[in-house]
Amino acid sequence: MERLKPHKKLDLWGKIIDLVVFLYEITKPLPREEEFGLKAQIRRAGVSVPSNVSEGLTRKTKKDKTHFLNMAQSSLSEIDAQIEVSRRLGFISKATEVEANERLSTVEMMLSGLVRSISSREAANH
Numbered sequence: 001m002e003r004l005k006p007h008k009k010l011d012l013w014g015k016i017i018d019l020v021v022f023l024y025e026i027t028k029p030l031p032r033e034e035e036f037g038l039k040a041q042i043r044r045a046g047v048s049v050p051s052n053v054s055e056g057l058t059r060k061t062k063k064d065k066t067h068f069l070n071m072a073q074s075s076l077s078e079i080d081a082q083i084e085v086s087r088r089l090g091f092i093s094k095a096t097e098v099e100a101n102e103r104l105s106t107v108e109m110m111l112s113g114l115v116r117s118i119s120s121r122e123a124a125n126h
Helices: 009-026 038-058 062-086 094-124
Strands: none
Touching: 009 038, 009 094, 038 062, 038 094, 062 094
């Protein structure tokens, strides 16, 4: 029986993966000249979120765990900025921006909860 990785046990994980898939879908129609611009930046920041969460949750210390989770939070902020620029340039619709922001907010809240949980759990162990 395959053992589930720590990050894959979280409801947050599914939301993050859904967010990344959504980001890939909404960036597909971006203009060709954005192939190495906004399109690549949004996708790279998107993939950075699950990468940092999974790496962070394998770390042993609270400091290391929260460092990687904070990097994931930073990537969410990058995505937020890039989505706004994309909408202002007319690459995505207002409705798509709203949906992206809702998804980002959900992931941000869940990720913040995970950071708080790790911090309080680690504090209780000392």
